[in-house]
Amino acid sequence: MVTMNQLNTKARNTWCPGCGNFAILTALKKAIVELDLKPENVVVVTGIGCHGKLGDYINVNSFHVIHGRVLPVASAIKLANYELTVIGHAGDGDAYAIGLGHLPHAARRNVDIVYIVHNNMTFGLTTGQVTPTTPRGLKTRSTPYGVFEDPINPIALALACDATFVARGFAGDLNHLTYLIKEAIKHRGFAFIDVLQPCVTFYNTYQFFRERTYRLEDEGWDPTNKVEAFKKAYEWGDRIPIGIFYRIEKPTFRDSIPGYPKQPLVKEDLKIDLTDLLNLLT
Amino acid sequence: MVTMNQLNTKARNTWCPGCGNFAILTALKKAIVELDLKPENVVVVTGIGCHGKLGDYINVNSFHVIHGRVLPVASAIKLANYELTVIGHAGDGDAYAIGLGHLPHAARRNVDIVYIVHNNMTFGLTTGQVTPTTPRGLKTRSTPYGVFEDPINPIALALACDATFVARGFAGDLNHLTYLIKEAIKHRGFAFIDVLQPCVTFYNTYQFFRERTYRLEDEGWDPTNKVEAFKKAYEWGDRIPIGIFYRIEKPTFRDSIPGYPKQPLVKEDLKIDLTDLLNLLT
Amino acid sequence: MDISIIIGGEAGAGVMRSGYILARALVRGGLSVFGTNDYPSLIRGGHNAYMIHASDKRIHAHRENFDIVVALNAETITRYVDQLTENAAIIYDPKDRSYAEKLSDKALLVEIPMMDIVKEEKAKPVMMNSVAIGAAAGLTEYDYEILKSSILDSFPKPEVGEINARLAKRGYDIALEEYSSKFKIKVAPLEKDGKQIYLTGNEAVALGAMQAGMKFYAAYPMTPASPILHFLALHGPKYGIVVVQPESEIAAINMVIGAAYAGVRAMTATSGGGFSLMTEALGLAAMSETPIVVAIAQRVGPSTGMPTYTAQTDLMFVLNASQGEFPRFVIAPGDVKECFYRTIEAFNLAEKFQVPAIILIDKYLAESHMSTEIFDTSNIKIDRGELITGEYKGKEYRRYEVTETGVSPRAIPSTRNAIVKANSSEHTEYGYASSNALNAVKMQEKRFRKLKYMIMEMDKLNPAIYYGDPQAELVLIGWGSIKCPVLDALEILKSMDISVGFLHFIYLSPFPVKYALKYLKDRKIMLVENTYTGQLANLLKMHTGLTVDYKVLRYDGRPINPSQIVEKVFEVIR
Amino acid sequence: MDISIIIGGEAGAGVMRSGYILARALVRGGLSVFGTNDYPSLIRGGHNAYMIHASDKRIHAHRENFDIVVALNAETITRYVDQLTENAAIIYDPKDRSYAEKLSDKALLVEIPMMDIVKEEKAKPVMMNSVAIGAAAGLTEYDYEILKSSILDSFPKPEVGEINARLAKRGYDIALEEYSSKFKIKVAPLEKDGKQIYLTGNEAVALGAMQAGMKFYAAYPMTPASPILHFLALHGPKYGIVVVQPESEIAAINMVIGAAYAGVRAMTATSGGGFSLMTEALGLAAMSETPIVVAIAQRVGPSTGMPTYTAQTDLMFVLNASQGEFPRFVIAPGDVKECFYRTIEAFNLAEKFQVPAIILIDKYLAESHMSTEIFDTSNIKIDRGELITGEYKGKEYRRYEVTETGVSPRAIPSTRNAIVKANSSEHTEYGYASSNALNAVKMQEKRFRKLKYMIMEMDKLNPAIYYGDPQAELVLIGWGSIKCPVLDALEILKSMDISVGFLHFIYLSPFPVKYALKYLKDRKIMLVENTYTGQLANLLKMHTGLTVDYKVLRYDGRPINPSQIVEKVFEVIR
């Protein structure tokens, strides 16, 4: 059984002290330990941004891809070898700006991966510009007179995309986040977690969210009703819910693909006999 | 006042006889005539696909862009000259596959344009492959054993994207469609219309929709409640609603942009005096 | 015997299918057959054509003039007036008689009551095309039974095949009885060893990928590459190949990269516009050293351009696409056979050197059918390079271990005792991001060290092939599908006792410098290319200093004709 | 007087800002100043440095060795040991004394109790950097009042400026009193006419765009181009310029195309990865003949590479990006002044020829500050080419009217009596889609006819500029920011009586063939480039047949030093 320590790497961590990414990293490690996953069977796919460095800091397979493309890469890794646990980590810029076009599709296909969005409401690594989740009015480097667009609602969006597992976490609530990641890994299908992640340098929201977040689980939330979940998604004021908004079971992408072999693609023999097919072309 | 005939062009129409696109074109022309718009002040932006040829068939300004990029091009035309009426036409492949990443952003910004999706549930021009709205199980050229993904729900999605005008039309109901397009043009903000458009060659849905569609307006629908609209969006069976699901007012993108001048950008003087700014750099 | 037939009609009239069936019948008779199409980007109403060139000698391209025009509508009758050969015939329906009659001095008028026959047989109007091809076969006195077999095997539903065969027979009989005596060209099946297949470049690429052991294919439809998707979606599942059509080309190539990282052979295909969207991820594949294969079927640009027409204008783009510098393979097969074998080669090279390999074809090759001997698959080698699966036996696995060849042992996720860290950022041997200057030099040099070995390997693979007179003063050069018209042009020239050479470039990256110098030094060089600017000339000059003396260029979207080349050679030689 | 100062510390310690303030003080003293930074891609904790090179003579680049090391942390003290000049000094805090002491034989140790001073003054710890730059100024006996003015003008809030000025004064006094007598280099303000400004290439491009009358700017952040966005977002609104950060680079460029179609001058900027995503739309601009300007600030690739480091590796990519063939401008300014004026030029050329114009810079130029005489904006010409607004006076407007120059009169939507039909598909003169072969030829030739006129126009605009000895046997060549180190290298060589020439390419497309031949024929050529493969050498050979004899290449992400060039010249000349 792997230990937390064995999940460390030699790479030097360059996140700002206090950054919410640390909690997400820890929660992920804890989830892997507690679910007793083998490091060589876990793949973490990360986007470009502060969050993207996560792969360097955890001793499992990782692929640090390009900005916004976590979902297609992660989806195909899972299709190629469904015995792997595939976990995508994206920033809010990554996931909701440049990469938003992939979300509805990964969701409706119900690809069996976990998708964790490090939602710090800022482009961290490029020094603090507006993202699609930055609240209106906030002054950022690219909106020095205040953000002038309304933010998206990731939870409502994921619901409308028919994701089968829709959750929100908070980097200030490590235990709960660990729980969410474990549930997401266990979920058979596309598991989406938007994590409220304070960025101490560009948008420190620790206090704001500490004062407002509450756990849906504490209120006996029934996560099986999409319309109710949708309504809940718009609760964003003095009280901000975290937890699993919605969760259902349906066939995964692989289940539906015609001709998916009896074993992972990666185990299939490369040699095939094309004689029959060639004869069709005579 | 422009007439229907004056809106014709010399380009030879190459849509299949009976194609749903004809009705959309006619409805658009009627809307322009009935709203008494000047052709030189209307711009139609079209994507790539059968629908994309619409620009050739209507005598207003048009820009036949690239696959999936109707929204950014149309948005900027409007920002550059808000005195223009800007109408985007996209295919379902265009809008919901390659170009889906732009929808949530155009919607939340509330860009004051009309966005009409010719939803024929197929890639028409590339000879009938699956799109994100093709129903599960349908055999297409790229899914010869049946579509194996669940389709998206464009109405639910547009609602979750906070679009301020969300409607569905049917190319088999010309009068209603004309009404929708007129309302959409009049709407100050982002007006989204998903049009059920039978493709007689690859997916002829005339009968299917004729038998099932009903007008929301006929049932006294109240289009101001997002949660109700969301619920309604999932009505898809024996009865399929068409009409305006949702409609509210909020400031448009231009209203919010800091420093937008008192007149359209296109009328601004190009000469500016940078002395003050240069002095800041000494 | 050499015959050229064009079948024309409205889009939607089944022009391409009936042309294919007729051509296939000739293929089954052992003839050498080339079939190509011409159609605008629309579904109904525009003009479509399928051209068949067949011969008892080996031919490689279409012919620009026609011995038989099969007119499924009036437009077709008049459209090709200037391309009729001396003894041409036009097959048409009586309803279009008025158009045909004007050409009575130019061609034999073969009036076949196709519509009436269809009505009599209670078939669908679109099936008149079967009557028409039957008539074409009858006119040339070809064997009806072979045509029938082609028809029956070309319709999935036997009953439909039967009707069409019956219709064809009726056309056949009238033409044979009433007109064949007046028509000079007779086509007869050959006695020949070995089966022929008749397929397109697209199909050959798809088959090559399957044979290479590709297990994952993701592509977004784009003319003229979509048929690869259709073919694989239809046949892949039977062979355990997963075929998906994702939301965009960006998704497609990133999926391919994910699958390849996980250890399966994976490919995508597209055309220029889709490839534009893939350029960023191409760099990801290069930097992360993930072996992928991308097939590109060029069409006319810029931008949307003319989607259904042919061009070779993306060469320089493909060679230089994506930011930063990295070695890549760009391989341009010249015919269907090369499409098959070179695609297999591309997979091997991609994995062996852990670089992206690009198959560069064009609409002409992608969508033209060619007859070719059935592929020999007995000797196919699969070389996965330094792949590690199961368990890593070394001490501490480093994905980007610096080696003499620049290639690092490649473990895949799930390998015991190996944690595989891939990275788009510059990285250490372990795969951790690093912007250290020395490390950057080390890694950039590691990646480029491969180039030397890639060239060595390439040089063994016939990267450029010389045809024609070895001593010729004038050598034609070209790449990819240009091989087709040039080889036919060479035959024509030979028959006129004009001997020229032809250096066909299959590899464009790495550039086969040795071959270029060997065959082109101190010769007059004539470039043949479907572009406006003559890209290979630039490339040649850049790599070898050699200058092209003459150019045969074409940029109207139509393939270059053998005769166009012949003319230019004439002009120059005089 | 020539001095080189490096300020180093942790990311987040305000290294860049304090370096900028010190440099600005020198600029205000009339000195020629070059300031550049070195930082990894992270927000806190890594090592950041700002290097200042200043002189009473005109200089153009950084120096690779340092007279003063301002160490905001221990790491900085030891990091530059190998780059100390003979009479160097190190400024550090007593807490880091143990590190400094080891270097007592290598440098003058200037110990300043920065942390204590900060505490005494009740300032924030990060403000120790002001003490440090005060000390640097004191050591060189520079005028404190000028430093103070720079500090006050560099903080938006006056109170903050005041504290920092006080802190600087304390460092200044200690250094002046206790150490300056032991330090050889003295820096004094010059008497000089005319104000200088101190700005980056990014800022100069932004200013150029503003001055050119750009009204719409859309960009997605990407290092090192993001500062253009920040600058325009801050200053644009006052000038009626709309600045938006859309969801992606794809959205950005398509917005720019939309705005330009509607008739406003519009621009986007990005780096290689973002440009990869823009390639498809670049073709749209070309095909629809919509004039757009794209600025690209290169960084190290492939892929994510080293985002905060410099390279020139995207040249061939940018020249060939997008499917199909079309003419484009690619303009690579060499310093901030050129960034300003050439950007204005790019807007004029884009509109005049209705083609895309690309400004190609790199991280070194984009983010380095240079002193330069204040821009003269009195003579700026705005040339919108054949733009039609208000009313079209002709008969029937055709957006793609075929003309002798290839340029068609360009009406914008809202023009009375004109319906403007733009199209990404090949089109007729009216803008309707067409795949007719003759039309395609006509249109492709129309678009390429511009090239001749583009070249004529370019030839008037000093597309390549020759520096140094007109008769030199050895001519260095380079493009873009390479001008900076080469001009300094030329000075060094001159001082050693070695005379070489330098041909600086500003236009890469169209390629200034005439200029290349004029200045390079029959000379020895040495390429200086921040790449691995030496791209300009390939380009030169391709366009002129000329071959580069020597290469100074660098591909570790760091800019080429003047001394690196000098050394290579030495090596060659011997």
Ligand SMILES: Cc1ncc(C[n+]2csc(CCOP(=O)(O)OP(=O)(O)O)c2C)c(N)n1
């Ligand atoms: C195609 C592309 N565009 C832009 C960038 C520059 N870039 C790097 S990180 C980043 C934003 C990161 O924001 P987010 O995804 O929220 O991650 P965070 O740093 O906040 O964790 C951007 C725009 C890039 N790497 N690639």
Ligand SMILES: Cc1ncc(C[n+]2csc(CCOP(=O)(O)OP(=O)(O)O)c2C)c(N)n1
């Ligand atoms: C980047 C890119 N990818 C692919 C294509 C090929 N393509 C042309 S039209 C089309 C699909 C059209 O489907 P849709 O948008 O639904 O339009 P329809 O033809 O059904 O009206 C595709 C994939 C393209 N033109 N550009």
Ligand code: SF4
């Ligand atoms: S900038 Fe923000 S997100 Fe990035 S490491 Fe620092 S605190 Fe974390």
Ligand code: SF4
């Ligand atoms: S293919 Fe379908 S969508 Fe396209 S023109 Fe024909 S009927 Fe209309």
Ligand SMILES: [Mg+2]
């Ligand atoms: Mg973020």
Ligand SMILES: [Mg+2]
């Ligand atoms: Mg469609």
